[in-house]
Amino acid sequence: xxxxxxxxxxxxxxxxxxxxxxxxxxxxxxxxxxxxxxxxxxxxxxxxxxxxxxxxxxxxxxxxxxxxxxxxxxxxxxxxxxxxxxxxxxxxxxxxxxxxxxxxxxxxxxxxxxxxxxxxxxxxxxxxxxxxxxxxxxxxxxxxxxxxxxxxxxxxxxxxxxxxxxxxxxxxxxxxxxxxxxxxxxxxxxxxxxxxxxxxxxxxxxxxxxxxxxxxxxxxxxxxxxxxxxxxxxxxxxxxxxxxxxxxxxxxxxxxxxxxxxxxxxxxxxxxxxxxxxxxxxxxxxxxxxxxxxxxxxxxxxxxxxxxxxxxxxxxxxxxxxxxxxxxxxxxxxxxxxxxxxxxxxxxxxxxxxxxxxxxxxxxxxxxxxxxxxxxxxxxxxxxxxxxxxxxxxxxxxxxxxxxxxxxxxxxxxxxxxxxxxxxxxxxxxxxxxxxxxxxxxxxxxxxxxxxxxxxxxxxxxxxxxxxxxxxxxxxxxxxxxxxxxxxx
Numbered sequence: 208x209x210x211x212x213x214x215x216x217x218x219x220x221x222x223x224x225x226x227x228x229x230x231x232x233x234x235x236x237x238x239x240x241x242x243x244x245x246x247x248x249x250x251x252x253x254x255x256x257x258x259x260x261x262x263x264x265x266x267x268x269x270x271x272x273x274x275x276x277x278x279x280x281x282x283x284x285x286x287x288x289x290x291x292x293x294x295x296x297x298x299x300x301x302x303x304x305x306x307x308x309x310x311x312x313x314x315x316x317x318x319x320x321x322x323x324x325x326x327x328x329x330x331x332x333x334x335x336x337x338x339x340x341x342x343x344x345x346x347x348x349x350x351x352x353x354x355x356x357x358x359x360x361x362x363x364x365x366x367x368x369x370x371x372x373x374x375x376x377x378x379x380x381x382x383x384x385x386x387x388x389x390x391x392x393x394x395x396x397x398x399x400x401x402x403x404x405x406x407x408x409x410x411x412x413x414x415x416x417x418x419x420x421x422x423x424x425x426x427x428x429x430x431x432x433x434x435x436x437x438x439x440x441x442x443x444x445x446x447x448x449x450x451x452x453x454x455x456x457x458x459x460x461x462x463x464x465x466x467x468x469x470x471x472x473x474x475x476x477x478x479x480x481x482x483x484x485x486x487x488x489x490x491x492x493x494x495x496x497x498x499x500x501x502x503x504x505x506x507x508x509x510x511x512x513x514x515x516x517x518x519x520x521x522x523x524x525x526x527x528x529x530x531x532x533x534x535x536x537x538x539x540x541x542x543x544x545x546x547x548x549x550x551x552x553x554x555x556x557x558x559x560x561x562x563x564x565x566x567x568x569x570x571x572x573x574x575x576x577x578x579x580x581x582x583x584x585x586x587x588x589x590x591x592x593x594x595x596x597x598x599x600x601x602x603x604x605x606x607x608x609x610x611x612x613x614x615x616x617x618x619x620x621x622x623x624x625x626x627x628x629x630x631x632x633x634x635x636x637x638x639x640x641x642x643x644x645x646x647x648x649x650x651x652x653x654x655x656x657x658x659x660x661x662x663x664x665x666x667x668x669x670x671x672x673x674x675x676x677x678x679x680x681x682x683x684x685x686x687x688x689x690x691x692x693x694x695x696x
Contacts, residue, residue, distance in 0.1 A: 213278035214238040214265055216368060218286065219296055221248035225286035227348035228313070228340070228372070230255060233262035235371040240265050242273035274303035281308040282365050284338075289316045297324060306332030309361040313340045315476055318390025318397065325357050325389070334361035339386075339396020341583035342374065350374035352583035353383035354399070354575075356392025356568075374582025382578040387568035394483075394562055395575060398555050401480025401494045403585050404473075405551035406444055408497035408639040413544045414448070416626060419525050420633050421536045425462045428452045431537055439545055442587030471501045480558070487561040490649075491554040492642035493547065500638055526634035536629075542622035545589075547643035549616060552593060553606035554646070573597030607650055616647065 214237075218229045221243040229252060232239050241264055243249050249266040256264035267273035274281065281304065285296050293312055300310065310333060312321060321337030328335050339354030340347065353373045355362050362369075362385045373383035386392040417423045417431065432449035436442070456463045477498050484491035503510075514524070556572050563570035576594040580586055596609040606612050627644055630637040649655060664670040666685035674681060 212238075214240045214263070214276055215278060215282075216240075216365070217242065217273060217277045217281065217283040219243065219270075219273070219283060219300065220286035221252050222286065223344050224313075224340070224347045226252045226255060227344055228284070228286060228351070229264055230259060230262055231348050231350070231372050232368060233264045234260065235368070237368050237371075238263035238265065240267060240273055240276045242267050242270060270299050271303050274300060279305065279308070280334075280364060281305070282311065282361075282368075283309070284311045284313050286313045286340075289314045289320075293320070293324070297328065301328070301331060301333070304331070304333055307334070309334040309336065309358070309364050311336040311338050311355070311361070311365065312393075313338050315339070315396065315400070315474065316393050317479065318393040321357065321390040321393050334358040334364070336361045336365070337390055337393040339392050339399065341396060341399055341579075341585075343584060346374065346582045346584075350382070350582050352578050352581065352586070354386050354392045354395045354578065355383070356386040356388065356390060356395070359385060359388075373578075374586075376581035379577050379580050382581045382583070384574050384578050386575075387563070387570050389566060389568065391563070391566070391568045391570060395559060395570070397476050397479050397483070398559050399579065399583065399585060400476035401491070401558075402551055402555040403444075404477040404480070404497040404501070405493045405555075405639060406442075406548065406585055408500050409493070409544055409547045409551065409643075410444055410448055411500075412630075412637040412640050413540050415635055416540055416630055416637065417537065419635050420529075420629060421531055421533055421540075423533070423537075425452045425464065435541055439589065440541065440548075440587075442589065443584060444587075468507070469504055470507050471504045473498075473501050477501070480555075483562065484554070484558050487558065487565065489554070489558045489561050490646065491558060492646050493551040493554055493639055496638035496642040500636075522634070524634075527632060529633070531629070536626075539622040539626050542619035543626040543640055546616050546619040546623045546647070547640045548589065549606060549612055550643035550646050551639075552589075556593070556606060571597075571601070572603075573601065605650065607647065620647070 216232060216237055217240040218225055219242045221229070221241060229239050229241050233256060241249060241252050246268045249268060253264055253266040256262040265276060267276060277283065283300060285293060287293055287296050293314065293316060297310060310328060316337055318337065325335040336355045336357040340351050342351035346352070350373060353369050355369065369383045370381045373381040375381055386395050414428065417428060423431065429449055429452035432445055432452065436445045436449055451464050452462065454463045456466050459466070481491065481495050481498050484494065559570060559575065560572060573594045576590045576597065580590045592611065593606065596606055596612060597603060599609065603609055607616065623644055627637060627641050661672045665672050665682055669682055671680045671682045
């Protein structure tokens with residue numbers, strides 16, 4: 208489509224996320240050129256723009272006319288599948304770009320790929336950003352949380368657009384900020400997704416306990432989660448959970464949630480988060496347990512057979528059919544969910560900080576909490592508290608020791624323990640809540656049994672150990688002493 212004047216920005220990659228972001232940009236007053244290798248997507252996007260208010264979206268079927276339609280210095284957002292398709296799109300567009308033009312990758316990309324690409328395109332004089340985009344299809348259309356990292360000059364070229372396109376939160380402003388250098392934007396989005404894994408798993412466990420032990424119906428669960436969304440747990444994920452319990456099956460009787468196969472998919476960002484936690488030696492058991500839970504859910508056929516084996520041995524789905532006080536259980540589960548969430552976010556924030564220190568990114572954790580307050584999947588009123596914690600102390604070692612969060616955990620820990628114990632005795636797995644509680648109990652204890660583990664390592668591998676009373680590194684001939692002791696018996 209010919210345009211009289213150059214457009215302000217371009218977008219390549221018109222799956223649903225790309226289409227919605229393009230329409231969002233156009234709706235905010237920025238004429239936009241769009242391109243997709245499959246040209247029918249281009250026509251579809253332009254048609255949507257007409258129907259949704261004659262928005263200034265201009266479609267192109269070839270990359271050269273697409274690039275030439277954008278004002279200089281050009282800014283082009285890519286929203287294509289991570290990996291090789293990104294490299295191919297860069298190659299296609301680069302043939303027509305000029306020095307000073309900017310490429311923005313808006314996909315869930317591995318951060319080191321972004322750093323590699325930024326270095327490669329800079330040799331041609333191009334600028335590069337890796338920008339995390341959170342909020343799903345709805346967020347892309349109406350206001351996502353945006354996490355751009357890479358070239359600061361590139362960010363300044365697109366800042367005016369991002370400030371208007373991002374979700375807007377009263378008293379906090381647009382949910383976007385320049386994250387930092389290199390692949391920091393992609394890394395922060397990756398950890399955001401890891402926290403999201405943990406959040407979703409904890410909510411699923413709350414559901415399981417209430418349904419399997421508390422015997423709550425879907426109508427009751429809808430009411431509980433609706434009520435929870437009015438208090439400390441107010442969040443997008445709790446809100447949509449309440450919605451899910453209210454939706455009836457359009458293909459049969461009952462509620463749709465009961466017909467959904469208990470097998471969770473994933474795209475890789477949660478796995479990357481856990482791998483990075485291991486690389487950086489940052490304990491992240493809540494996030495790790497959520498990934499393991501997805502792996503276990505994938506073993507559906509094996510679980511069906513295992514259930515048969517153990518049912519013959521007297522194990523039902525729930526081990527004890529005990530009567531519980533529903534009101535008390537609902538309150539306990541609410542408190543356990545909130546306390547566990549604190550641990551999940553604490554782990555994610557510590558992982559971001561560790562990477563920031565390693566790479567010299569200088570990331571501000573309070574600012575990340577601010578831009579996650581709107582638009583994104585983990586948006587929650589709870590993030591206000593996290594921002595305030597880092598505002599009080601930017602060097603906070605762990606959210607658990609912030610005075611406000613510490614007070615809240617102390618107030619909830621008895622209920623938290625009751626829920627975990629009840630679940631264990633009922634044979635209901637709560638890996639996220641259990642891992643969170645173990646994380647809290649380990650972190651709050653001055654002394655752990657790690658002294659025995661280190662003694663074992665020195666025994667069989669001469670790995671040495673430190674002492675509590677004398678400085679230095681020590682090794683003991685444990686085997687020789689033990690053998691002499693046995694021979695004297």
